Amino acid sequence: MHFFVITLFPEMFTALSDSGITRRAFEQGLSSLTLINPRDFAQGNYRRVDEKLAGGGAGMVMMAEPLIKAIEQAKSQAAVLGCKSIEVIYLSPQGQTLDESNVCNLGDRKSLILLCGRYEGVDQRVIDALVDHEISIGDYVLSGGELPAMVLMDALIRRLPGALGDERSAQTDSFVDGLLGYAVYTKPDEILGQSIPAVLKSGDHKKIEKWRFLEQYTRTKNRRADMLASFKPSKEQLKWISDAKLDT
Ligand code: 9D3
DSSP states (O other): EEEEEEEEGGGGGHHHHSSSSHHHHHTTTSSSEEOOOOOOOOOOOTTEEEEEEETTTTSSEEEEHHHHHHHHHHHHHHTTTOOOOOOEEEEEEEEEEOOOHHHHHTTTTTEEEEEETTOBBOOOHHHHHHOEEEOOOOOSSSOHHHHHHHHHHHHHTTTTTTTSSOOOGGSSSSSSSOOOOOOOOSSSSTTTTTOOOOGGGSSOHHHHHHHHHHHHHHHHHOOOHHHTOOOOOOHHHHHHHHHTTTTO
């Protein structure tokens, strides 16, 4: 998956390219990144990319022209890579809140253009003419769209086939199956007076599977009852729940 990111702060994206799963995905060619700075398309000695709000008020707005040129450059580079149509996602506090289902829906795109806003945001006419999707990462105020763009990229990249290594698959991720994760442990056997649950050392894989599922189920019930409402247990899971005398 190829990402074109339009940002005034391209250096922030080293957070993805320098570490972890995302770094490996870039190195393996599963994913790639082109950073485009709208300042490179700005006019005049000062190369301004911001202007005062029409109608007055505090703050500044990202001017249309440098953004339009940046989007045009991304689209023409995408065409060279064989992408005839490429969607533009604007990371915006007014967008749809990101969750695993919209991540999944975007997962089949060969490439995407991510537009990161700064200041009070982008001139509305750019959004109306050129933006396909507006996405927020939640109801809290950030300083710009760069961290949200990186959150979206991380969520997309880790789902690419091969990104998590051989045995682990994004399909087995919690959230994908609609439940929170189970508790995990490793050596040593005792820490701060607490031992590892005996079942995890029993070697009985079916018992461990059941224990982990019930752990996920009760955690989700206690912490995120809203998620449980849309969870559809399998026949076996239903039996585990009733055996454990928990409510469905
Ligand atoms: C005038 C009211 N604010 C809009 C809700 C101003 C404003 C706040 C924050 C304008 C821009 C920003 C910068 N934030 C983002 O660009 C952003 C964001 C966020 O702040 N929270 C969650 N998701 C996102 S995606 C982009």
